[in-house]
Amino acid sequence: MAGTKIDGKVIAQSVKDRVKKAAEELKSQGINPCLATILIGDNPASATYVRNKHKACEEVGIATKDHKIGADITQIELNKIIDELNSDPSVHGILVQLPLPDHLDEFATTSRISPLKDVDGLTPHNAGLLAMKKAILVACTPSGVMEMFEYHGIDLEGKNVVLINRSNLVGKPLYHLLLEKNATVMTCHSKTKNLKELCKEADIIITAVGDRTKFTLTADMIKEDSIVIDVAISRFNEKLVGDADYEGIIQKASFATPVPGGVGPMTVAMLLKNTITAASLSSQIGR
Numbered sequence: 070m071a072g073t074k075i076d077g078k079v080i081a082q083s084v085k086d087r088v089k090k091a092a093e094e095l096k097s098q099g100i101n102p103c104l105a106t107i108l109i110g111d112n113p114a115s116a117t118y119v120r121n122k123h124k125a126c127e128e129v130g131i132a133t134k135d136h137k138i139g140a141d142i143t144q145i146e147l148n149k150i151i152d153e154l155n156s157d158p159s160v161h162g163i164l165v166q167l168p169l170p171d172h173l174d175e176f177a178t179t180s181r182i183s184p185l186k187d188v189d190g191l192t193p194h195n196a197g198l199l200a201m202k203k204a205i206l207v208a209c210t211p212s213g214v215m216e217m218f219e220y221h222g223i224d225l226e227g228k229n230v231v232l233i234n235r236s237n238l239v240g241k242p243l244y245h246l247l248l249e250k251n252a253t254v255m256t257c258h259s260k261t262k263n264l265k266e267l268c269k270e271a272d273i274i275i276t277a278v279g280d281r282t283k284f285t286l287t288a289d290m291i292k293e294d295s296i297v298i299d300v301a302i303s304r305f306n307e308k309l310v311g312d313a314d315y316e317g318i319i320q321k322a323s324f325a326t327p328v329p330g331g332v333g334p335m336t337v338a339m340l341l342k343n344t345i346t347a348a349s350l351s352s353q354i355g356r
């Protein structure tokens with residue numbers, strides 16, 4: 070029997086419904102939640118992602134500030150924009166869309182953001198809090214994946230998870246979130262040996278490679294009734310695809326996410342949720 074599709078659009082909508090209510094509540098207290106985005110250069114995929122984020126904010130009643138900047142901006146100029154947004158009391162969340170043009174430093178940029186406005190959870194402060202089980206603002210894609218498990222009542226305790234990604238945005242935060250739920254997590258990457266064998270043993274595979282010429286997860290690589298979460302999205306043969314061959318995988322897995330319509334909508338929904346958390350924080354500390 071085919072497994073259950075984990076429908077990111079449906080789960081994201083349930084998060085958005087809650088966010089919309091929370092935004093109304095904040096507004097009744099005189100706080101107008103607001104997300105500022107910074108988009109640098111002319112990467113068309115990044116421009117689409119940022120546009121979708123603005124649209125989603127509008128749907129749930131979160132205000133936005135849109136900074137579109139030429140690719141020739143210097144690090145010093147970018148720092149100045151971030152500093153201004155950090156000290157602007159009408160802005161609660163700041164998101165710098167990644168990847169940055171090569172001459173800009175990703176760490177210098179993301180760590181410049183005030184931890185209280187860090188809706189990507191990328192500052193050393195928020196990444197450290199997560200590692201110590203004290204997280205307040207967590208990276209959106211990882212928390213979106215956890216929301217999917219929660220929605221379907223998937224118990225992670227004692228499960229063997231193979232995580233194929235080690236980035237600051239996906240793999241590392243997910244490692245901590247899964248560990249908090251008592252899963253046993255193996256973080257794999259491009260140098261991991263015997264990846265196929267490891268996948269075959271896994272109860273849950275979370276994959277975020279994003280390059281079909283390097284890696285495709287197929288049904289013969291998974292265990293019967295396992296769970297497959299596909300975080301990747303890339304263009305391959307003129308189509309938007311993830312890492313996994315969803316049509317084959319869903320015949321064997323107990324649950325799997327499609328691409329598109331899986332993890333992608335969750336990332337946006339969790340960004341909205343983080344913006345509300347940041348706006349509530351600002352009211353608690355009077356900023």
Ligand code: GUN
Binds near residue numbers: 165
């Ligand atoms: N680029 C791809 N995903 C993300 C994300 O979650 N946040 C930011 N800032 N940039 C991204």
